[in-house]
Amino acid sequence: MSIIEIKNIKKVYNEKTVPVHAVNDIDLNIEEGEFTAIVGPSGCGKTTFLNMVGGLDVPTSGSVKIDGQDISGLSSKQLIDFRLHHIGFVFQAYNLIPVLTAAENVAFIMELQGVSKKEREKRAQELLDQVGIGDKFNSRPNQLSGGQQQRVAVARALASKPKFILADEPTANLDSQATGDLLDMMADLNKKLNITFLFATHDQRVMDRARRIVTLTDGEISSDELRK
Amino acid sequence: MNIKISWKNVWRNKLRSLIIIIAIAIGLFGGVFTNSFFVGMTSQRVNSVISNETANIQIHHPSFLLDESINNGMDNSNTIIEKIKPIKGIKGISERLNESGMASTAEANTGVMINGIDPTKEIHVTAISKKIIQGEYLNPETKIPILIGKKLAKKLKTDIGDKVILSMADGKGEVVYAAFKVQGIYNTNNDMFDGLQVFVLKSELQQLLKTPQNYVTEIAISMENDDLTQTAKSEIEDLLNKEINSKEIIVQDWKEIDPSLDLMIQTMDTFAWFFIIIILIALAFGIINTMTMVVMERTQELGMLMAIGMNKKRIFSMILWETVFLSLVGAVFGLTISALVIGYFGKAGLDLSVFGQGMTAFGMDTIIYTKTSIDFYFTVGILVFITAIIASIFPARHALRLEPAEAVRD
Structure with missing residues (x-):
């Protein structure tokens, strides 16, 4: 069974006035352990597509199943809970909580899940070690470089033990060195721990590392390329 | 978190x-x-x-509240005082004989409220003795002393040692008058009070008005602490239940005396x-x-x-x-x-x-x-x-x- 099953999803904005078809009839399955990039030019529907897969937006029609559960019919409250337990997010602007340390940022999501303090602290340290910044446990985001902040964001995304990680333009604010290091680390996690990554990007460096590239054009899949 | x-x-x-x-x-x-x-x-x-004027609690004849006349007094002040004396928290009890009248000097005259007091008792009830700015407090040993307020002294253009004639109506409605010698001038910072209230010896006022020894118009009671006023008032009302029911007396606290x-x-x-x-x-x-x-x-x-x-x-x-x-x-x-x-x-x-x-x-x-x-x-x-x-x-x-x-x- 695919970890993500997308069937005929459409997203139409301004349906009653001037309809805009942001995503048009997309069918896509993502298997566990994939390292996939959704690519395409600006305005092609990448973000809208990712929002629907991540349960941040609801499709106008069609269905999105995560690990067999159809999330397209869930209420806003149910979606919040679903995201908390099943999906990890990495954003372009890192979006860490500036008043918390790296470890607290990672532990925060576990607190939302009701994990005990002892367990949170232990796992936060493990995750920061895994993403290669275990020594930055007590550093605040403003004491970290962009690359380090994005590593904390990846650790935070992993903290909830999600089914997969959605990364929306994760390298857009990073220099080449940091991008390379981050992608190495993500690829390592994917390989060693079989963590599924789904990127939305137009960064060639990400595309070069992805093992599957799904290209969107005007809200539709124009190509779906598997690489070795 | x-x-x-x-x-x-x-x-x-x-x-x-x-x-x-x-x-x-x-x-x-x-x-x-x-x-x-x-x-x-x-x-x-x-x-x-409380400290200069009313004290915490006062006892009057009910008619005195409608007409502050010498005729509306209480005959049995000594009995009342003996009954209430043991109440806990009472600092002092003073019997007063009050009558409205006229104060005159060679220069001016004005309406006043004459308070006949026993200075040795009044000293435990009101703080007038501490408000003397000229002269001295009423001395029972001296003859015809009077205490007047600063404002009244100014109005009557009088000073320590000067004579002031007080005239008033006695119980039969006949005008009586007597000369008093200014022994002290007080200042309470309340112009209305200082311009109206004069204090003389109760014994001398009794003689002038020809009233019996235990006849007073007001019994003022001061408490150690105002928090005790309500309890004391209730106790007084209990002790004087008979007199209250027969409408011989009425007990009021300062809030009732001066609702303003x-x-x-x-x-x-x-x-x-x-x-x-x-x-x-x-x-x-x-x-x-x-x-x-x-x-x-x-x-x-x-x-x-x-x-x-x-x-x-x-x-x-x-x-x-x-x-x-x-x-x-x-x-x-x-x-x-x-x-x-x-x-x-x-x-x-x-x-x-x-x-x-x-x-x-x-x-x-x-x-x-x-x-x-x-x-x-x-x-x-x-x-x-x-x-x-x-x-x-x-x-x-x-x-x-x-x-x-x-x-x-x-």
């Missing part, structure tokens, strides 16, 4: 937080200090009335609270403005929190706590400053002698000792807490309306 984030968030933009904290502190200081000023002023006025005082206390109290509420409403708008700016600035962060799975209840509580912390820090500052300033002026006094004439005309002291209760600080603290909760609703609602997908890319 939610509360920890809220507390830390308060200090993310220190300047903005400090501005609203200072605004809250100044606003509360204004309200609390004004209240302490009014409380101090009314409390001084009440104390002044109670009205003044309530008016000042209402006004002070009204002032505090207005300040809190104004502060609420300031807090709403600050917190709305905070929410708008943190749209992306809030979007992220919603995206990763923070539910609306937690988002709401995070903003609520931040608002409460911001407000309570301001409240702690404001109330601490208030306590220090009120404490200082409570001891040193706030000199308003520049308005002295106007204030004494209303029976107010020209130096106000600010005063407020711990309860008041506590209540204001709770009100600030409630204001913060109400003020957090608008920015929190704004935050809850954010769409995470859009907000995270703000």
